[in-house]
Amino acid sequence: MPIGIIGAGAIGQALALRLLAAGRQVLISNSRGPDTLHELAHALGAGLKPASVPESAAEDIVILAVPWRRLPAAxxxxxxxxxxxxxxxxxxxxxxxxDFKVADLGGRTSSEVVADLVPGARLVKAFNTLTPAVLGADPRTPAGRRVIFLSGDDAGANTRITRLIQHLGWAAIDLGPLAAGGRLQQFPGGPLPTLNLILQT
Incomplete structure (x- = not known):
């Protein structure tokens, strides 16, 4: 089953690349429409289909990869x-x-705020602690697998995304619920962003 990506910037492209490398099908969308994504699809190869935002959102797993200020509109x-x-x-x-001014979250984690935008979804925070260049690179290194952190309030969703992360070649570390794990992952403020950790195998 395809995975939908909303956002075709650096993060969206990096994750699409890793998904395609693992043999997954991807629907990718942006605010300008699928006609603007054909060049990207040609560059990344078979398996990547330009789509509308509603088409990407219809998939069972949807990745939000848009800038914070554009998130409500997306x-x-x-x-x-x-x-x-x-x-x-x-x-x-x-x-x-x-201006890269940090949003006022009212003491909540950013993913708790995002969860309010997607009622009924099982929200999982992931892929926010590494740069696009690192995310797009092969997660398997001679020393081991790069680590991806995740957190979420639904244990079943966390398990499913843990398996997806592992399938793509990373080592997954589940930090638990959003209120705690999401705070550890949050940039700025949390201790985990920018840490390019390797799990030895």
Missing amino acids: VAATGVADWGGRIVIDTTNPLGPP
Whole structure:
């Protein structure tokens, strides 16, 4: 079953590349429409299909890979009022261009805020602690596998995304619920972002 990606910037492209390398099908979308993504699909190869935002959002696993300030508009563009238990992977961090000012989260984690935007979804925070260049690189190194952290409030969703991360070649570390794990992952503020850790095998 394809995985939907909303956002075709550096993070979206890096994750699409890893998914395709593992033989997964990907629907990728952006705010400008699928006609603007044919060159990207040609560059990344078979298995990547340009799609509309609603088409990407219809998949069982959906990755949100858009800048923080564009997140409400991107979610609104899906047209989804109830996500019906589908898994949404939040890759975002609560800052971005043009001024990179950190958003006021009212003491919550950014993923708790994102969860409110996708009612009915099983939200998992992942892929937000590494740069796009590192995410797009082969996670298997001579020393071992690169580590990806994840957190979420639904144990079943966490397990499923853990298996996906492992299938793509990374080592997955489940940090537990969003209120605790999401805070460890959050950039800025958490201790885990930018750590390029290797699990020896």
